[in-house]
Amino acid sequence: MDPFPAMKNDLLLRAARGEKVEKVPVWAMRQAGRYLPEFREVRSKHDFFTVCRTPELACEVTLQPLRRMDLDAAIIFSDILVIPQALGMEVQMVPGKGPVFPNPLVTPDDIQKLNATPDISKELGYVFEAITLTRQKLEGKVPLIGFSGAPWTLMSYMIEGSGSTTFSKSRFWLYRYPEESKKLLSILTDVIVKYLVGQAKAGAQLLQVFESHGGFLDETIFNDFSLFYLRRIASEVKQHLISEDITPVPMTVFAKGAHYAVESLAQTEYDVIGLDWTMDPEKARSTAQKYNKSLQGNLDPAALYGSCESIAQRTTEIVRKFGGKGHIANLGHGMHPDMEPEHLNAFVEAVHKSSEELIQK
Ligand code: CP3
Numbered sequence: 001m002d003p004f005p006a007m008k009n010d011l012l013l014r015a016a017r018g019e020k021v022e023k024v025p026v027w028a029m030r031q032a033g034r035y036l037p038e039f040r041e042v043r044s045k046h047d048f049f050t051v052c053r054t055p056e057l058a059c060e061v062t063l064q065p066l067r068r069m070d071l072d073a074a075i076i077f078s079d080i081l082v083i084p085q086a087l088g089m090e091v092q093m094v095p096g097k098g099p100v101f102p103n104p105l106v107t108p109d110d111i112q113k114l115n116a117t118p119d120i121s122k123e124l125g126y127v128f129e130a131i132t133l134t135r136q137k138l139e140g141k142v143p144l145i146g147f148s149g150a151p152w153t154l155m156s157y158m159i160e161g162s163g164s165t166t167f168s169k170s171r172f173w174l175y176r177y178p179e180e181s182k183k184l185l186s187i188l189t190d191v192i193v194k195y196l197v198g199q200a201k202a203g204a205q206l207l208q209v210f211e212s213h214g215g216f217l218d219e220t221i222f223n224d225f226s227l228f229y230l231r232r233i234a235s236e237v238k239q240h241l242i243s244e245d246i247t248p249v250p251m252t253v254f255a256k257g258a259h260y261a262v263e264s265l266a267q268t269e270y271d272v273i274g275l276d277w278t279m280d281p282e283k284a285r286s287t288a289q290k291y292n293k294s295l296q297g298n299l300d301p302a303a304l305y306g307s308c309e310s311i312a313q314r315t316t317e318i319v320r321k322f323g324g325k326g327h328i329a330n331l332g333h334g335m336h337p338d339m340e341p342e343h344l345n346a347f348v349e350a351v352h353k354s355s356e357e358l359i360q361k
Pocket of ligand 1: 028032043075098212
């Protein structure tokens with residue numbers, strides 16, 4: 001028996017499985033965040049990782065955007081960098097700079113210092129609690145998405161120690177220390193699999209894996225150091241759930257910038273392939289159809305800087321290109337802090353209106 005309230009809106013889950021929908025579901029990466037005054041209010045009282053680690057606060061900020069907009073999904077408030085923390089690394093969120101690791105990995109010897117097999121429920125149980133609480137509080141209104149960073153994206157932060165424009169330190173590792181890099185990626189993969197299984201068991205109804213730094217790799221390096229591990233994650237998460245008699249939840253992979261990888265990702269066990277805004281929906285659609293996959297995306301986030309009329313017009317064009325079936329509308333990357341909530345709302349409304357018209361035809 002499902003212990004959670006019955007679903008009133010399961011558009012996201014149906015679209016992820018490629019089933020028929022009355023309208024295209026829509027949510028936005030970083031829909032909980034600093035562009036919302038009510039989020040800034042919470043952040044003025046609590047630091048970033050305190051919000052992540054306090055289930056009541058994480059639940060509250062997860063629900064904030066849903067009170068304003070007719071979104072079809074909630075995404076649990078957390079961060080991809082909770083995994084490096086679980087492995088024993090310190091991560092600070094520095095205002096105006098973003099995440100900073102005071103002691104990044106410098107040489108492969110530093111891998112020894114990691115706690116490679118953490119007790120996931122002890123180290124990350126706060127995320128599972130936030131998920132379960134949020135499922136209750138959502139009252140079945142919309143599905144709840146769980147997520148994790150992908151191994152390469154996490155590895156790159158752990159080595160760079162912060163964001164970077166070139167990711168040259170972490171890419172150095174891939175070419176200079178390929179075997180040790182693979183060792184680190186496989187440590188991360190094992191932890192990510194357990195973490196995602198734990199999220200599904202706690203109540204997450206779809207799982208998204210963020211390979212935000214995919215586009216820094218060429219195709220052959222991507223295949224060996226990213227795709228290999230992404231594939232393992234989808235297949236092992238589903239296997240684990242099946243072995244525990246739990247119906248596997250749909251999974252989304254978002255490999256930002258990895259144009260060349262749309263087809264190879266469509267050949268994995270992910271149900272949904274996320275597209276950034278530079279990728280062509282029509283081309284991706286013909287690939288996705290071959291493998292029975294759904295797509296997510298892909299309005300340029302910067303389009304939200306335009307007028308509400310121009311947002312509606314661009315959104316309508318994109319919705320038509322995806323064709324209404326097997327599509328989860330989203331931005332091609334996250335919201336920026338200086339965006340107006342009303343402009344995100346214009347996107348949400350335009351997805352619903354234009355897709356209803358398209359599907360009725
Ligand atoms: O609403 C949601 O999407 C859920 C919450 C969420 C956050 N981070 C909250 C957050 C999610 C899904 C993430 C994922 C994440 N975190 C990614 C993958 C997605 C992507 O953007 O490519 C990455 C690369 C990170 C790492 C990270 N966390 C960075 C680079 C930053 C700084 C960027 C910035 O906007 O300052 C963060 C901080 C962060 N994560 C914020 C939020 C709301 C802002 C920090 C704050 O409140 O001070």
